[in-house]
Amino acid sequence: MTTKQPAEQLPYVYDFSEMLGTATIESIASVDQAAQGAGEPLAKIAQAIDGQSVVVRWGGGTDRENYLTTVRIVASNGEYEIDGVISVREIGFPGVVSLDDAKTHLGMGDDDSQDDLIAGLIEAAQDHIENFTGQILSRRTVVQAFDRFDGELRLHAWPIAEPAVVSIGYLDADGVDQSFAGYRLAALARPARLVPAPGAAWPTAAATPGAVRVTVQAGYGRRDDVPKALRQAMLLLVGHWFANREAVNVGNIVNALPFAVEALAYPHRMPVIG
Numbered sequence: 001m002t003t004k005q006p007a008e009q010l011p012y013v014y015d016f017s018e019m020l021g022t023a024t025i026e027s028i029a030s031v032d033q034a035a036q037g038a039g040e041p042l043a044k045i046a047q048a049i050d051g052q053s054v055v056v057r058w059g060g061g062t063d064r065e066n067y068l069t070t071v072r073i074v075a076s077n078g079e080y081e082i083d084g085v086i087s088v089r090e091i092g093f094p095g096v097v098s099l100d101d102a103k104t105h106l107g108m109g110d111d112d113s114q115d116d117l118i119a120g121l122i123e124a125a126q127d128h129i130e131n132f133t134g135q136i137l138s139r140r141t142v143v144q145a146f147d148r149f150d151g152e153l154r155l156h157a158w159p160i161a162e163p164a165v166v167s168i169g170y171l172d173a174d175g176v177d178q179s180f181a182g183y184r185l186a187a188l189a190r191p192a193r194l195v196p197a198p199g200a201a202w203p204t205a206a207a208t209p210g211a212v213r214v215t216v217q218a219g220y221g222r223r224d225d226v227p228k229a230l231r232q233a234m235l236l237l238v239g240h241w242f243a244n245r246e247a248v249n250v251g252n253i254v255n256a257l258p259f260a261v262e263a264l265a266y267p268h269r270m271p272v273i274g
Contacts, residue, residue: 001066001085001086001087001112001115001116002084002085002086002087002112002115003086003087003088003089003099003112003115003116003119004058004061004086004087004088004089005088005089005099006060006061006062006063006088008059009045009057009058009059010057010058010059010086011055011056011057012055012056012057012058012069012084012086013050013053013054013055014053014054014055014056014071014082014084015052015053015082016052016053016054016073016075016080016082017051017052017053019080019082020052020075020077020080021077023075023076023077023078024052024075024076025049025051025052025054025073025074025075026073026074026075026076027049027073027074028047028049028054028071028072028073028074029072029073029074029079030070030071030072031044031047031054031056031069031070031071031072032069032070032071032072033058033067033068033069033070033086034067034068035061035062035065035066035067036065036066036067036068037062037065037066039061039062039065039067039088040060040061040062040065041060041061041067042058042059042060042061042067042069042086042088043058043059043060043061044056044057044058045057045058045059054071054073056069056071058086061086061088062088063088063089064088064089065087065088066085066086066087066088067085067086067087067088068083068084068085069083069084069085069086070082070083070084071084087115087116087119089116089119089123096126096137096138096220096223096226096231096234097122097125097126097231097234097235097238099115099118099119099122101235102118102121102122102235102238103115103118105235105238105239106118106238106239106242114242117242117245118238118242121237121238121241121242122234122238124237124241125233125234125235125237125238125241126138126234128237129230129233129234129237129265132262132265132269133230133265133268133269133270134156134158134269134270134272135158135159135230135268135270136157136158136159136218136219136220137219137220137226137230138219138220139161139217139218139219139220139221140217140218140219141215141216141217141218142156142157142215142216142217142218143213143214143215144156144157144213144214144216145209145210145212145213145214146210146211146212146213146214147208147209147210147211147212148205148207148211148212149170149202149203149204149205149212150202151195152193152194152195153193153194153195153212153214154191154192154193155191155192155193155194155214155216155218156191157192157216157218157219158190158191158192158218158270159187159192159218159219159220160185160187160192160216160217160218161216161217161218161219161221162187162221164185164187164216164217166183166185166194166214166215166216166217167179167214167215167216168180168181168183168194168212168213168214168215169212169213169215170203170205170206170211170212170213171205171206171208171211172203172204172205172206173204173205173206174206175206175208178203180202180203182196182197182200182201183195183196183197183200184196184197184198190270190271191270191271194214227268229264229265229267229268230264230265230268232264233261233264233265236258236260236261236264237258237261240258240261
């Protein structure tokens with residue numbers, strides 16, 4: 001099985017050499033793919049004959065979906081087909097720590113036999129570092145609920161995307177959904193804060209838990225924006241868990257951070273919001 005990200009274009013090699021012997025490929029009869037679940041289909045970007053192999057460049061696909069691909073050829077001594085499985089996994093965003101980054105760190109070279117495990121460890125490492133630091137490493141939409149408008153609204157999400165996209169919705173005293181735009185955002189503060197704009201005041205929200213909802217785009221937008229220390233901490237975590245995998249349950253990793261990882265990540269911890 002080979003793993004790709006949804007936005008990645010993957011050149012997949014279908015090697016017919018063991019079947020063909022000395023025969024040659026005359027043409028590609030068909031290239032098919034099917035999702036094993038309900039995901040969107042892969043996109044066939046290009047296909048080409050390369051000696052006794054066929055190279056298909058696949059794009060697209062749905063996160064956490066597996067695809068069975070089949071290539072059929074006409075050769076000088078008959079017709080043949082080969083299947084291949086492609087797993088689509090969104091790992092953070094392209095560039096926090098890529099699968100290739102992690103495999104290089106682990107000294108895996110072109111060995112793809114552990115790709116699924118490594119991809120899972122990358123996701124777990126990002127979750128762990130985000131939980132430890134309070135920072136969001138890859139761009140996403142975050143919704144935070146408050147019980148009421150009270151002075152300033154302190155946001156858990158950081159960093160805030162630039163340009164900031166923020167919306168504030170609330171239930172008014174009659175239980176009707178409303179929106180409020182008279183705010184000012186201190187995006188660079190840690191934590192980021194929302195306060196009423198000059199001359200404005202917070203409206204009155206219903207006395208209901210979670211009556212105020214703030215939606216914001218948060219997280220780093222490019223690889224180079226993510227602190228190098230946090231990327232390195234992720235790689236160290238992946239390496240630590242890969243070497244000690246008998247003690248690791250991917251998706252439910254509760255081990256304490258190794259000292260070197262904590263030393264890299266600690267300076268980037270956000271203040272705790274009471």
